[in-house]
Amino acid sequence: MEVIFLLISLSLLLALGFLIAFIWAVKSGQFDDSYTPSVRMLTDDVPHTPKRMEK
Amino acid sequence: MISNKTKNQDLICFHCGEVCDNKDIHIGEKLFCCQGCRIVYELITDSGLDSYYDIEKKPGIRLFENPVAEKYAYLDDKLIIQKLLDFQDESTGTVTFTIPQIHCSACIWLLENLHKFHPGVRSAKVNFLKKEVFIVFSTDQLTLRHLVEVLASLGYGPEISLESLDQKKQQISSRKIWLKLGVAGFAFGNVMLLSFPEYLAGVGEIEPQFLQFFSYLNILLSLPVLFYSASDYFRSAFVGLKKKIINMDVPISMGMLVLLFRSYWEIISDSGTGYLDSFTGLVFFLLLGKLFQQKTYDSLNFERDYKSYFPISTTIIDDLKEKVIPISNIKIGDRIVLRNRELIPADASLNSTSAQIDYSFVTGESRLVTKYQGDLVYAGGRLSGAVAEFEIREEVSQSYLTKLWNHDTFKNQAASIISSISDKVSKYFTFVVLGVAITAGLYWLPRDAAIAWNAFTAVLIIACPCALALSIPFTLGNGLRLLGRGSFIVKNIETIENLAKINTVIFDKTGTLTSQQSEAVVFHNLSDSPLSKDEMLNIKTLARQSTHPLSYRIYQNVPGEIVDSVAQYAEEEGAGISGVIGGREYRLGSKNWLASGSDTLKNSDQRPELSSTYVAIDGTIRGQFEFINRFRPGLAETIKELQGRYAVSLLSGDSGHEIEQLKGFFGATGELRFEQSPAEKLDYIQAEQAHGKHILMIGDGLNDAGALKQSDVGIAISDDISAFSPACDVIMLGNQLRNLPKFLNFSSSCIKIVYLSFLMSFIYNIVGLFFAVQGLLSPLFAAVLMPISSISVVFFSTMATTMQARRKGIF
DSSP states (O other), X not given: XXXXXXXXXXHHHHHHXXXXXXXXXXXXTTTSOSSHHHHHGGGTTOOOXXXXXXX | OOOTTSOGGGOBOTXXXXXXXXXXXXXXXXXXXXXXXXXXXXXXXXXXXXXXXXXXXXXXXXXXXXXXXXXXXXXXOHHHHHXXXXXXXXXXXXXXXXXXXXXXXXXXXXXXXXXXXXXXXXXXXXXXXXXXXXXXXXXXXXXXXXXXXXXXXXXXXXXXXXXXXXXXXXXHHHHHHHHXXXXXXXXXXXXXXXXXXXXXXXXXXXXXXHHHHHHHHHHHHHHHIXXXXXXXXXXXXXXXXXXXXXXXXXXXXXXXXHHHHHHHHHHHTTSOOOXXXXXXXXXXXXXXXHHHHHHHHHHTOOOOOXXXXXXXXXXXXXXXXXXXXXXXXXXXXXXXEEOTTOBXXXXXXXXXXXXXXXXXXXXXXXXXXXXXXXXXXOTTOEEEXXXXXXXXXXXXXXXXXXXXXXXXXXXXXXXXXXXXXXXXXXXXXXXXXXXXXXXXXXXXXXXXXXXXXXXXXXXXXXXXXXXXXXHHHHHHHHHHHHHHHTTEEESOHHHHHHHHXXXXXXXXXXXTTBOSTTOEEEEEEOSSSOOOHHHHHHHHHHHHTOOOHHHHHHHHHSOSOOOSOOEEEEEETTTEEEEEETTEEEEEEOHHHHHHSSOOTTSGGGOOOXXXXXXXXXXXXXXXXXXXXXXXXXXXXXXXXXXXXXEEEEEOSSOSTTHHHHHHHHTTTOEEEOSOOHHHHXXXXXXXXXXXXXXXXXXXXXXXXXXXXXXXXXXXXXXXXXXXXXXXXXXXXXXXXGGHHHHHHHHHHHHHHHHHHHHHHHHHHHHHHHHHTTTXXXXXXXXXXXXXXXXXXXXXXXXXXXXXXXXXXXX
């Protein structure tokens, strides 16, 4: 049963990794705006027609 | 080329969706309402961004003002550039602009493709809810002024004001709450996991070494929550106590500290496992409530003061040269030059022979006032027409308007403490809980010291008012959101509390009861022969040439399509306009000017009658246009409905010429006051408040600003939500006026729901206390009861407000 000490410690470390990932995400601004990306993705595929001359 | 008889409604501008007057302006099959729209369309398609028109239908923004070359000249000023830019090095600058025009997904797409319009733009990113765009650009290729001009040419001219120069960046605080929430959530999840074996197993079933290991890990996990996530609550409680106020954070902090202390003591003395699961969960839920509240505020952010409406720079004449300087540097005696539509920054006297000033910004009255050389003009007026020169008489801070704003009302605001419901409740709550805890402790003390200690701490723990603290942000926060969807935008949750308390409603007249958009133009015939349809159309054609507001209104209200063009067009400042159409001379203007055919207005005895405009054809006066204020539809019903619950009265800056009509609206009981100056309005409200009245004031202009601020709740009415509104607690769209009783009613329901959810959390507390006073508080019981009480209160308050809003038809 002593393996529990090891397993719990490992699981905590793993969770800590996720916490650090979350902190990084917040610091890099991913939580600043939770609305615009949902709209932006709708226009991702809109073609940018090249500069054209009127015929 | 095309048949002229199509109905106007079918001619929709391809760019902005406005109805076109004719088919003159077009590219291929695409019609445009004005040259501005056509130019923007060409700009966009030439940059290869045609898709703008595919993402949304008619996404464009109509350019109302003709771009003035010098409008953004102040952006060349080094000091201003420095203040506006977020960051700058040799080649790169970043800047954040507020652009209220952002309204659809096509806007986001277009702005984020800004680099197609100018290679100097490196990247642009839009925050839709805040209506902001963040731009990175090369400073060696593109100046800030040019960048703003590019935006303005597309119809997305940013809002730049003194305010935005002074603003501190708010970004950081919203990140902080996410971080705190993340840390609390991490600890909460892991502590729950480690406490779980204990919930299921009976005593002795788990090896004590494991329990001890888990408990110490829990202590470790609780530390960041204590010192980081929960720190705001302790700080706020401390600040409150220092000011001798018991706010909601006092009992919360008390509960949390006792909870922690008892838990640590149990674990270290090996007498139990503590309640750290409850502690971390509690902080997590509290922060979640805070985040919800902040999200609601973010989308409703409209905190502005008078500085927002003042220009940030002005052109002065220095050594015969024009120079742009920041407005704060203006001195008495400076000579300034203003162009059409520019705001007068400080009280000044006119140097040019005559000028027309639009004081609608100050008084709400849209008629132009003509001033002559030497006359004093007040800050806040807007020049209309040709360039004029002024000499500054008062410093900006000493001007008439700023004096009004510097009135005590505006100063006290920061110091006054809002006595919200929660603070009142928490005061009694804290004392009652402390009383119960001490009584329970004293009861057990002679019998069993251990139980006495248990009972005392258990009471404080279980009574921690987290459900109570959550019910206000969730009920009122949700109420705020729902009202916002009904175009009734409330500043903060305290305003809802105040709305529920009011007993007197005071209206301003111009712009509030009347709307400029629905103003009627009536033509009176003054000659024997009535105007033919063609003649009327020609008048419309002539009126179109001028930017004067009255001309514009005539142009808008005369039906038909313009056919002919105008020859020999001339505009006489302060008098009228003239032109030759179809070989005949048409004149629109003041009576004197038309009668004499020359400008006699220099004589100040004969100032023009501004509520009407005369028409002359070939030298004979033919008729008169009269402009009549029209009251908003449904006004009578609205006032009647309000009078059922509130005292309703009127404070108007106008003379009382509409008194009969207004009496019809307000009935016998309503008090009507006319010719009220801004200061008198303010004094009246103060006097009424001294008699214990809670006042709701509804107005629109800056002249109401003092009164709006002084009243318990000030509502600014606006016909265009992104346009001007003075300092206030609520912004309401003009067409929502008839829904006002509903909004007030809903605010009262919100407060009732808050009380109901208080009642709910009290019931939970009483159940908990029943066990706590006996010293029986198992960790499992606490861990279950506390989240359940919080979640059920949040669920109840959110559901109840949404249901109420739906039943009352708020949105």
